[in-house]
Amino acid sequence: MKHALIVTLFLCQLPLIAQSISQPREVTYCELSKNPAEFNRTFVRLTGFVTHGLEDFEIHDPACRTQGFSIWLMYGGTAESNTVYCCPGEASRESRGAPVTVEGITLPLEQDQPFQQFRELLRREPDTTASTTLVGTFFSGKRELSGADAIWRGYGHMGCCSLLVIQRVTSFEPHTRTDLDYTAEGGWYEDEGCKWATERDLGHVSVSNWNDGAQKGIEAQKKAEDGEPWAFTNARRVAMESLKALYPDRVQELRRVKNAPARQVFQWNQGKKRTIIVVSRPYWLSFYAKGNAVAWVSTMIKEVECE
Numbered sequence: 001m002k003h004a005l006i007v008t009l010f011l012c013q014l015p016l017i018a019q020s021i022s023q024p025r026e027v028t029y030c031e032l033s034k035n036p037a038e039f040n041r042t043f044v045r046l047t048g049f050v051t052h053g054l055e056d057f058e059i060h061d062p063a064c065r066t067q068g069f070s071i072w073l074m075y076g077g078t079a080e081s082n083t084v085y086c087c088p089g090e091a092s093r094e095s096r097g098a099p100v101t102v103e104g105i106t107l108p109l110e111q112d113q114p115f116q117q118f119r120e121l122l123r124r125e126p127d128t129t130a131s132t133t134l135v136g137t138f139f140s141g142k143r144e145l146s147g148a149d150a151i152w153r154g155y156g157h158m159g160c161c162s163l164l165v166i167q168r169v170t171s172f173e174p175h176t177r178t179d180l181d182y183t184a185e186g187g188w189y190e191d192e193g194c195k196w197a198t199e200r201d202l203g204h205v206s207v208s209n210w211n212d213g214a215q216k217g218i219e220a221q222k223k224a225e226d227g228e229p230w231a232f233t234n235a236r237r238v239a240m241e242s243l244k245a246l247y248p249d250r251v252q253e254l255r256r257v258k259n260a261p262a263r264q265v266f267q268w269n270q271g272k273k274r275t276i277i278v279v280s281r282p283y284w285l286s287f288y289a290k291g292n293a294v295a296w297v298s299t300m301i302k303e304v305e306c307e
Contacts, residue, residue, distance in 0.1 A: 041103065041137060052081070057156070180283040188204065204300055205217045217282060224295035236266065262280055264278075274306050280296070285297065
């Protein structure tokens with residue numbers, strides 16, 4: 001009876017043992033997005049930009065054009081990510097009572113020095129982006145149709161996404177530059193001091209914007225390098241140029257309301273209406289620069305109505 005119990009316990013641990021000694025499958029974000037079901041429950045190594053903030057713990061590839069696909073992150077083992085999202089989120093405690101189990105698979109976590117340093121970065125910067133290489137198990141979620149488009153859902157905020165359970169943080173790039181904007185939201189939460197219900201979003205460029213937002217930033221960097229050098233130094237002109245397509249044949253008198261090395265915010269008042277333009281040097285855009293210089297990019301444009 002004792003031997004049978006030992007054998008039973010050993011067999012129960014086989015999936016975990018096999019995974020720990022196996023090599024992860026090298027994949028790219030684009031490969032996962034093209035056929036998520038092919039990689040369901042696969043132990044993978046993935047490099048991308050991890051974003052963490054309110055209702056956000058994801059990994060992205062801004063050069064990969066995807067629609068209806070995104071990857072939510074969570075830690076394996078007992079570690080919590082302290083991510084506020086619905087529902088219920090992971091913001092209430094530092095660790096779970098038991099190792100995380102997804103679709104019947106118990107998933108461990110190596111809490112080594114790279115992991116501890118990565119976790120500390122996310123704690124220190126509540127809204128942030130980091131170029132990171134992760135090893136973990138991918139879950140595709142379920143394929144749903146929204147009109148003619150396929151969407152992969154089941155995990156994360158409001159069931160938004162596919163899932164990667166982090167089991168090892170292989171490496172990440174530390175934040176050392178003061179001229180770059182490391183935030184993930186791209187100006188989304190800049191306070192306009194007006195009625196939120198009247199807000200109309202006119203443009204958003206961020207690493208997490210799957211509707212070609214990130215590609216617009218990459219194109220702006222290329223234009224700056226190919227013949228618009230003023231985009232490296234003149235944030236106000238960048239803001240003005242970005243408004244031309246939205247307000248043709250109208251003169252905008254911009255007032256600067258924030259001036260920082262990596263982010264500037266401008267306002268244009270038109271009676272009760274106010275246009276907010278956020279111009280920044282996104283950290284993730286530095287990976288698409290030919291040299292060290294990153295162009296100013298209009299990362300958020302929104303119109304609100306004020307009292």
